[in-house]
Amino acid sequence: MDRHISLPLSDADALSLKAGDYVYLTGELYTARDAAHKRMYDALNEGKELPVDIKGQVVYYLGPTPARPGHVIGSAGPTTSSRMDKYAPRLLDLGLKGMVGKGKRTQEVIDAVVRNGAVYFAAVGGAGALLSKCIKKAEVVAYDDLGTEAIRRLQVENLPVIVVIDSAGTNLYATAADKWRK
């Protein structure tokens, strides 16, 4: 089913999304990938505050290419989510509502998605030029020294994603191939 969803993601919207839904996201989300996740995780372990309030937010696993002059951002597709598996359950338990990336997640992440009524979306990997067109604003909000890996706040319009893991724990990757396997 095609859905248009506004961000930040409401509890009701998160619960209503089903694995396999084709979704256009509009609103604000944050980028973070390996290095930013490690820093956030270390900060939590040291009892410090996170640099952004992630409650109710969606994080996009993205490290863009630098913007050319006059552009909002460079190429901006998803990176492989599994490298964030170690950190994701902790963030979900703190209120993170959604993740956009590509590729498989561990059972621990799936459990945390279910426990918190959250969603895991996939964007099409390797379509960074196309996806960059949906980004209307980008600003670095934390960890500027990390360059491409800094945390950015993005304003997106109709960012196309697919629900892979829904709040019921249905995992599209686990079943998608069955129909086409020979």
Next chain:
Amino acid sequence: MRNIDVSEITAAVREMCIEVNHKLSPDMVGKLTDAREREESPLGRQILGQLIENMDIAREEMIPICQDTGMAVIFLEVGQDVHFTGGDIEDAVNQGVREGYTEGYLRKSVVRDPIDRVNTGDNTPAVIHYSIVHGEGVKITLAPKGFGSENMSRLFMLKPAQGIEGVKEAVIAAVADAGPNACPPMVVGVGVGGTFEKCALLAKKALTRNVNERSKIPYVAELEKELLEKINCLGLGPGGLGGRMTALNVAVETYPTHIAGLPVAVNICCHVNRHISREI
């Protein structure tokens, strides 16, 4: 003997870095277009359509095809009658990468140490493979490698008794395990034989081959076709979301090996299989 100033190498590498990250080679474009025709899953067709649109935007608006503009892998074939002047060849190559990635607005994805992980800020150093060949020319092949797919690559030290069936099983297992992480449809480079490191290098080299070319060794060409067919029966499809087009091509390179061994390397690449060559 021919003198070549290394600044020529720098200039070529610089241009190649920019070109290869914005424009896929015609053989890859053809394969993706063909895959969209052949894909049976509607969602798969939609994703392949997005990938084709993405390539057009990248080329026309100079936005990199993928945000992971890779670690620069360079094959440098140097004629034995060439004499480099004006500096160190390795520095010249890295200078080309530095200029290309900085001036071309490409992502800097290289860290100076695998454990302390501080970004070098200019995507250097490159990974350079030199070979000495006949003549007085230099051939540069650049293949920036994204790590979503690199991370799913595998090396197997099989027993000779496992034979060709063992090779097939290894390749299929690696591809099935890579699944959506490697941004399918993939291109699969396979090395068979040699030693541990030679085999991995063969697999990497296989990825730089034109995807419409088959091996010149008849049984290897058959193996390539059979593997492609088997992979496309896995059902993973574009984006790993189901479909027929899991791989666009399989290229296998072989080398003599030891009486006791059968190394098999599977270097997985995504549909953004970037490679470009230039002769100087």
